[in-house]
Amino acid sequence: MSNDYFYGSSGCTCAVWNSHSTHGRGEHTTNMQEHPTRSLSNALLCREYEEDPAPLKTFLSGSSLGNGGPQLSFIPTAGAPAKASSPPPRIWQVFLEKERNPKSPGVVTHSSGNHGQAVAYAAKCAGLPCSVVVPKGTPKVKCDAIVNYGAELVFCEPSPAARKEVCAQIAEATGKAIIHPFDNYNVMAGQGTIALELLEEVPDLDAILVPISGGGMTSGIAVATHGLNPNCRVFAVEPVGKDLQRSLESKERLWPNPNRFLDTIADSIRIQQVGDLTFPILCDYAESKVFSVTDDQMIEGMRFIFERMKLVVEAASGAAVYAAMNSLEDVTPPPRKVGVILCGGNVDLDHLPWIDRKTSY
Missing domain, CATH: 3.40.50.1100 (Rossmann fold)
Structure with missing residues (x-):
């Protein structure tokens, strides 16, 4: 068979979605961290932003x-997405940060490269400063892409714990919001x-x-x-x-x-x-x-x-x-x-x- x-x-x-479409949708997103299953089912909401x-x-x-x-x-x-206003839906959280905190000092994440690139690109579209923590030895092609999207690249020791620790240190020192690569209901x-x-x-x-x-x-x-x-x-x-x-x-x-x-x-x-x-x-x-x-x-x-x-x-x-x-x-x-x-x-x-x-x- x-x-x-x-x-x-x-x-x-x-998949790409229009960053400007988030206006006026706050009522759909305020309780996402409290209701993980409902927030995940609301992938349909992300789909509305897709272009x-x-x-x-x-x-x-x-x-x-x-x-x-x-x-x-x-x-x-x-x-890369053809339009500067078209980040992928996986990092919807970046635009929620911009919407909820217009004076946000930026975002920070840790990644082996793929999520880091997505966050860096979305932050560029949103006009937010961005730092991406990657383990030493991350493929150069990924590191180059992160830098080309305008993010600060920060290397850490090659372990999951080191990634989280350095990311948390940057967030504490700068006030940047952490966009976790997987333990974040909006990212999911x-x-x-x-x-x-x-x-x-x-x-x-x-x-x-x-x-x-x-x-x-x-x-x-x-x-x-x-x-x-x-x-x-x-x-x-x-x-x-x-x-x-x-x-x-x-x-x-x-x-x-x-x-x-x-x-x-x-x-x-x-x-x-x-x-x-x-x-x-x-x-x-x-x-x-x-x-x-x-x-x-x-x-x-x-x-x-x-x-x-x-x-x-x-x-x-x-x-x-x-x-x-x-x-x-x-x-x-x-x-x-x-x-x-x-x-x-x-x-x-x-x-x-x-x-x-x-x-x-």
């Missing part, structure tokens, strides 16, 4: 592969617009696969999907060593502390533990089955997309592609129409992993 796969993109430029979303397009069919395999469809990824709600795009184009999807780090994107997608199509299951895809499935099955955080970075080529999903706010949402709305993918398997997925779809995607995307193409028979019943999130296109072209296995961090 062949599957149909539908590919979507996120990262910095998945000219890229449609899904059929790119490859099974017959074109010559193997009778699946049809492949995806949301085309882009470089923005991420939910990815599911809206997929399900608007392919409403009969019966599964979506999402590469997972702290769980913000997976949580937002899971809740939005549940609200639109309760029969569509959302599965997380992780690097080997994250061990998320055991915690989801038990509904308890079973990871050893402190939180750490995993040894994986997928720098954007190398945090071992999901967030304190995202974990209960994942327990309630995502499937407990998690697909674990090795570095070699990620490279196989990356290379397939590179060769067949002419897209350069990160290892995290390669993980989701590999799982969609090779692991779905482990699920009962096996999904037939699957959405796969291609998260980020920030790849160091001097170190493509099927040529040079050295990571850039």
Whole structure:
């Protein structure tokens, strides 16, 4: 039985929305931090701000592969948004900060690069100063993009704890508001617009696969999907060593502390533990089955997309592609129409992993 796969993109430029549209919408956002489930369901509110979303397009069919395999469809990824007033919905929180505090001294976040770029770009659009804390060794292509968007780049030691500590220090010293990369309900709600795009184009999807780090994107997608199509299951895809499935099955955080970075080529999903706010949402709305993918398997997925779809995607995307193409028979019943999130296109072209296995961090 062949599957149909539908590919979507996120990262910095998945979907764009008009920053000026936030005027007069305060009544929809004041209680978001108090009502996480309701706020996530309000991904529809973020969707109202979206401007000219890229449609899904059929790119490859099974017959074109010559193997009778699946049809492949995806949301085309882009470089930077074409309009200066068009930040991605994932960082809706930046504009809420501007709206609630017109004299805000700015925003600060910590990130392995993708969220940092999104916040830097949104802050530029909103006219807010921005600082982004990244671990030492973050790929240069991501660091350069953050700086090019006008943000201050601050390096920290390569650990989850160091990221949070340096971010908190900057916030305390400057008064900047912290935009957490995943433990923020408004960020999760923005991420939910990815599911809206997929399900608007392919409403009969019966599964979506999402590469997972702290769980913000997976949580937002899971809740939005549940609200639109309760029969569509959302599965997380992780690097080997994250061990998320055991915690989801038990509904308890079973990871050893402190939180750490995993040894994986997928720098954007190398945090071992999901967030304190995202974990209960994942327990309630995502499937407990998690697909674990090795570095070699990620490279196989990356290379397939590179060769067949002419897209350069990160290892995290390669993980989701590999799982969609090779692991779905482990699920009962096996999904037939699957959405796969291609998260980020920030790849160091001097170190493509099927040529040079050295990571850039």
